[in-house]
Structure formats: structure tokens, C-alpha cells
Amino acid sequence: MENEITYPHINSFLAEIFEQADPLLKEMEELAHKNYIPIIQPESAQLLKILCYISKPERILEIGTAIGYSTIILARSMAENGIVDTVEINEDMIEKACGYIKRAGLEDKIRILNGDAEEVLQCLGTPYDFIFLDAAKGQYIDFLPHCLRLLKPGGVFVTDNVLYRGMVAKKGFIEHKHRTITVKLKEYINLLCRNEELITSIVPAGDGIAVCVKKRKS
Template identity: 35%
Template structure:
């Protein structure tokens, strides 16, 4: 269930996207609709699928499993192993059930815990990182994630424009101000990192896509 209010451009893009043929993804979307849970916007899902298909990562880190929708996109687009972090036990249970039903249980390591605590303790190298966790933490996670990125790797982050609030296109309610300030700092930090080549794209709710030089 996408939460961002679509404009005419995004409505058009969604109208020309092919219908989802994956039974598991349709089942996850139905569950999300029934329980009023957000999943990736269709155009963001398409971009994620394309990026993973091109890069063919062997080892992937996902921050924010939710109920497993983006994880299914990733696993369906490559043959790699997904390490995915989720703090909410109920969401993790639902995601695990969907992964098992899809036959992905041997290709997924579901890490149950707060990403604030898990990420600083992680080691190893990842070919691809997808970040869709707590937005105020993106900039705090970045130094840790850079250390986890392999020599030739990429990181894709979702919701970085936050419904137009980060750019100032839409007004920011006071209760969202902290998120907007944090995302602005994150994007500027990302762009200033000369070891990365970064693009910020108005796909869905905004994505940043960075590759190592």
C-alpha cells in the first residue's frame, strides 16, 4: 500500500508499468492493503528491481525488512544472499513466513533487532545495500555502511525527498521537521563523499543511488 499522494507524472508512470506477475509479491501487497502497511511505491520497486538486475550482487544488506516486499524484489532479481534487519517482531514474523512460502529461506538471513544497535556491530563486505529504515538515522548509519561496502558496490536509499519536504516543494509540519533536517544533512553528506558517485532521483518518494568509484 503506497502512502505518498501521487501527482500526474507518478500516476502516468504507474499506469504504464506492467502488472505484477509474481504471486508472492501480490500476496504481500494484499496483506499490506488489509493491514494498512506501507510497501515500496511501484516506480521505486521497478527501479530497485532494475538496479539489482544490472548489478547482480552476491551479498546484499537491507535495512528495514518490514513484511518482506522489497526483500522479494531483491531476491527475485539476483541469485545473491540477503541479510535484512527488522526491529518489529510482528513484521519480522510476517516477512519470514512470506520468505519461506517463496522458497527463499536458504537465501535470507533475517536479523531481528534495532538497526541502531545491529549496524555498528556488523562486519564483512556487501555488494549492494538497500536502506529503507528510520529516516532520521540515515546520516548516522552512513559511516558504518561505507565500511561495509565492497570495493565495487552500490547503496540505494528510499524516501530521501520525503514527499517534497526536503526540497521545500511542500511545507514541512513541525512534527516532521527533525526528519527533513536529517535527510537534508544525509543527502549533502552523501554528495560530498568523493569516494562515491551519487545521484538523487525523484523516483517515488525520492531515492539516492550511489556507487563506489
């Protein structure tokens, strides 16, 4: 499935610019590519890193750990004494993530919460400075109320894959297997952009990233 968010020559150029220099992350990228494990794209990862450096969060919530690729990026980019809580239901992914997190020396900084994301979110009460949502796209709308509740005023909320290879903006026929997710993502983007609690930007990088800040109460 082609990415219609940016031009192919732009994608190639950015792939060269953001070629991974870190051996551990490079290994994770190769594993993900070989086994069709979804991880954040290089240009999106760079944006995530910058947002972390700017906001200096002490508590991060990640929804969708997979093998821990973005988890490690977040943990390395946040405040020195910070903690990342990351949610994952797949035990095989958790096992792989734990191995990589240990090799990165971040086992004291990252806590994996094993379970269904919506059920785990319902049990959380302490607010977060930064939330990164990169899980089942069809459930983003279900996760949103929990994310808004758990995000501190002034906090950053980032969602990956919101443009879904460009199909969210596509006119005309969309294959049935992609249609439901596309409709749900359009609704999700509208909810973000129309929410009076949030300031939202949709960035056409990678697979599309929504960057939101929760307004501080005046």
C-alpha cells in the same frame, strides 16, 4: 499527505504501467496498503530490481525488512548463489516476512537479523556488494558510516524515501511533526553528494531514491 515529487497524472500512469503481476507480491502490496505498512513504491521497486540485475551482487544488506516485500525483490534479482541479510527489529513484521519468504521459496537465500539496526550494523564486518537502506528516516545519518564501512569498492548503495513526499525540497513552512525528519534528510543528502568515496544520484521517483556507487581505489 500528497506526494509532490511528481505530478498526479504521472503517478497514475506509472501505477498502471507497473501494476503487479506476481500474485505473492500483489498480496503483500494489498496487506501493506490495508495496514499502513511502508513498502517501496512500484516504480522504485522496478529501479531497485534493475540496479540489482546490472550489478549482479552476491551479498546484499537490507536495513528495514518490514514484511519482506523488497527483500524478496532483491533476492530474486541478485546472483543465483547470493545471500540477502536483512535487518528488522519488529517481531510481528519478522513473523509476516518469514511467512512470505517461505512461500517465495527463498528461505535458504534470505537471513533476517533481528535487532536494532544500529546495533546490528556495529556487529557486522563482512563487506557487501549492495546495500539497500529503507528504515527509520530520522536515523539515516547514524546508519551512513556503517553502510560506507560495509560497502565494497564498486558496490551499490540505495536509499529510499530521501525526498519525503517532496518536503525536503519545499520552501517555507513545514509542519512541526515533519520538520525534524526533513532537516535530517537534507543533511543526509548533502553528506551523500559531498562524500568523496561516492558517486551519487538523487532520482525523483517514488518517494525519492538516492543511488550511490562506492568508488574503486585507483
